Amino acid sequence: MGISIDVGNTGPDYSYLFQGLSSSGGSLGNLNFLSDYASLKNGSYSKLMKAYYGTGQSTSTGASSDRKSRGSNVVDKIIEEKMHPKVSKEVQKANKDLSAGLSSLNSAVSTLRNDNTYTDTKDGKSASDKVASAMKDFVTNYNNVVSTSKDSTLTSKTSYVANMMSSTAANADKLSEIGVTINANGTLTLNEGKLKEADISKVQELFSSDNILSYGSVVSSRLQFAGAASGTGGIDLTGTDNKTTSSASSLKTDSQALASDELYQKVKDKDGNETNEYDIKKIFATAKSFVSNYNKMFDTAESSANSGVVANLSYIREKTARNEDALKSFGISVDGKGRMKIDEDTFKKADMSKVQAFFKDYGSSIATNASLVDYYMTTQANAANGYTAGGSYNVQGSSRYTGTV
Numbered sequence: 001m002g003i004s005i006d007v008g009n010t011g012p013d014y015s016y017l018f019q020g021l022s023s024s025g026g027s028l029g030n031l032n033f034l035s036d037y038a039s040l041k042n043g044s045y046s047k048l049m050k051a052y053y054g055t056g057q058s059t060s061t062g063a064s065s066d067r068k069s070r071g072s073n074v075v076d077k078i079i080e081e082k083m084h085p086k087v088s089k090e091v092q093k094a095n096k097d098l099s100a101g102l103s104s105l106n107s108a109v110s111t112l113r114n115d116n117t118y119t120d121t122k123d124g125k126s127a128s129d130k131v132a133s134a135m136k137d138f139v140t141n142y143n144n145v146v147s148t149s150k151d152s153t154l155t156s157k158t159s160y161v162a163n164m165m166s167s168t169a170a171n172a173d174k175l176s177e178i179g180v181t182i183n184a185n186g187t188l189t190l191n192e193g194k195l196k197e198a199d200i201s202k203v204q205e206l207f208s209s210d211n212i213l214s215y216g217s218v219v220s221s222r223l224q225f226a227g228a229a230s231g232t233g234g235i236d237l238t239g240t241d242n243k244t245t246s247s248a249s250s251l252k253t254d255s256q257a258l259a260s261d262e263l264y265q266k267v268k269d270k271d272g273n274e275t276n277e278y279d280i281k282k283i284f285a286t287a288k289s290f291v292s293n294y295n296k297m298f299d300t301a302e303s304s305a306n307s308g309v310v311a312n313l314s315y316i317r318e319k320t321a322r323n324e325d326a327l328k329s330f331g332i333s334v335d336g337k338g339r340m341k342i343d344e345d346t347f348k349k350a351d352m353s354k355v356q357a358f359f360k361d362y363g364s365s366i367a368t369n370a371s372l373v374d375y376y377m378t379t380q381a382n383a384a385n386g387y388t389a390g391g392s393y394n395v396q397g398s399s400r401y402t403g404t405v
Contacts, residue, residue, distance in 0.1 A: 094151035101148055102157065105141040106223040112138055112207040113216045118200055131200045135190060139180065142168075143187040160226035164219050171206070171215045178203050247296035248377065252370035254290035258283075259363035264356045278352040287347060287355075290363075291332060291340040298338060301373060308376030312369040319369075323362050330355055 111117055111134045118127050149161045165186050168175070172182055179194030195203075207216030257263050263286060267277045301309055317338055320327070324334050331346030347355075 091151060091153055094148050095154050098145065098148040098152045098154060098157055098161075101141060101145040102161075102223055102226050105138070105145050106220065108134065108138040108141045109207070109216055109220050109223065112203070113209040113220065115204075115209075118204045127200055128196060131203055132192060132195055135178070135180070135195055135203065136192070139188045139190045146186050157226040160222045164222040167215060167218045167222070174202070174206055174215065178206065247293045247300065248370045248374040251290065251293040251297050252367045252374065254286055254293055255359070255363040255367035255370060257286050258290060258355075258359035259361075259367065261356075264352060280348050280352065283352060283355065284344060284347055287330075287332070288342055288344075291342045294366075295339045297370070297373065301377065309373055312372040312376070316366055316369045316373075319362065319365055323358070326358055326362075330358070 112131075117130050117134055120127050121130070145161060146165065149158045152158055168182060168186075168188070175182070175188075178198045179191035181189050181191070183189060205211075206214060208214040209217065211217060263283055264278060266274045267279050268274050298313065301313060320334060320338070320340075327334065327340075330350045331343035333341050333343070335341065
C-alpha cells in the first residue's frame with residue numbers, strides 16, 4: 001500500500017516513501033495524512049462527524065451532552081496520536097538520520113552550485129578534482145537521504161525527498177553524461193572516470209544557481225522546503241499557517257474552558273464559603289479570548305486549499321450560524337463575513353447559567369473542529385501537495401493520486 005508518484009513511467013516507484021507511518025513499523029494502526037483525504041472523499045469523515053454530533057435516541061439532555069463530550073475526547077485522542085505517533089527506536093533513528101542527511105545533502109548541493117568549485121585554486125587543486133570531490137559528496141549524501149526516507153515517518157520531509165527523486169529521474173540523461181546513473185531503488189552510482197572525462201561546464205550548467213529551473217536549483221529548493229518542514233532550517237514555509245495553528249489551538253482551549261464546570265464555579269467569600277455569584281470578569285475574559293481566536297483562525301485559514309481545513313471551517317461556520325440568536329442574546333454578534341464581536345455590557349448582564357448550558361454543547365462542538373483545523377494545518381501545510389506532471393503528486397484530489405491506503 002502507498003502512493004505511486006508518476007514520473008512519466010520512466011522512473012522508479014517512490015511509493016515506499018509514504019509507507020512508514022505505522023506505530024511499530026508493521027501495522028496500519030497509524031495511517032498517514034492521505035487516509036484523511038480518502039476519508040473526506042469517500043464520506044466516512046462526514047459519517048464520523050454526524051455520529052459525534054448526532055442527538056442519538058436518548059431523551060436525556062444530560063446524557064446527550066455527555067455523549068458529545070465523550071466523542072470530543074475520542075477525537076482529541078485520535079488527533080494527538082496522529083500528530084505525535086509512538087514509533088519504534090528504529091523509526092526514531094531513521095527520522096533523526098533523515099534530518100541530519102537533509103542538511104548534509106543541502107551543503108553538498110550548495111558546493112556544486114558555487115562558481116568557485118569550477119575554478120582552479122592557487123594551492124594547485126584543479127577545478128576537475130574539486131568537481132569530482134563535490135560530486136562524490138553529493139552522491140553519498142543523496143543516497144543516505146533516499147535510504148533513510150524509506151523508514152522515516154516524517155511525511156513533511158519525505159514528500160519533498162520524493163519530488164527531489166522525481167527531478168533526478170527527469171534529468172537522468174544529463175546526469176548520465178557526467179557519469180551519474182540512477183539505480184532501481186532510486187539511489188545514484190557515480191562513475192568517476194566518466195565524470196573526469198566530461199566537460200565540467202556540463203556539471204556547472206546542471207547545478208547552475210543562475211537558472212532557477214536547473215536540476216541543482218530544484219533539488220536545493222526541495223531540500224530547503226524539507227528542512228523548514230522539519231524545523232532544521234531553510235525557508236520558512238509556514239507563513240500564516242503558524243498563526244492559524246496557534247489561533248486554532250487557542251480557540252480549542254477557549255471553547256473547552258467555556259464548556260467546563262470549573263469556569264462557572266461560584267465565588268467564595270473571605271471566609272471561604274461559596275456565594276451565589278459567578279466570577280463574571282473571568283468568564284467574560286474567556287469569552288473575549290474565544291471571539292478573538294475565532295476571528296484570527298478564520299482570517300488566516302480561509303484561504304487554505306487544504307480540504308481538511310476547509311471542511312472543518314465550514315462545520316464551525318454552520319454551527320455558529322445555527323446558534324446566532326443564542327450568541328446574540330449573550331452579546332456575541334456575527335457579521336456578514338462570519339466574524340464575531342462581543343459586547344461587554346450585554347455579556348456581563350446575561351444569565352451565566354444559560355451561558356454555561358449553551359457552551360456545554362456549542363463550545364464542545366467547536367473545540368473538536370478547532371482541533372481538526374489545528375491538526376490539518378500542522379500535518380499538511382508543509383506537505384508537498386500541488387505538484388504536477390514533472391514528478392509529483394497532489395493529495396488534494398489530483399488525477400496523479402494513484403495509490404490506495
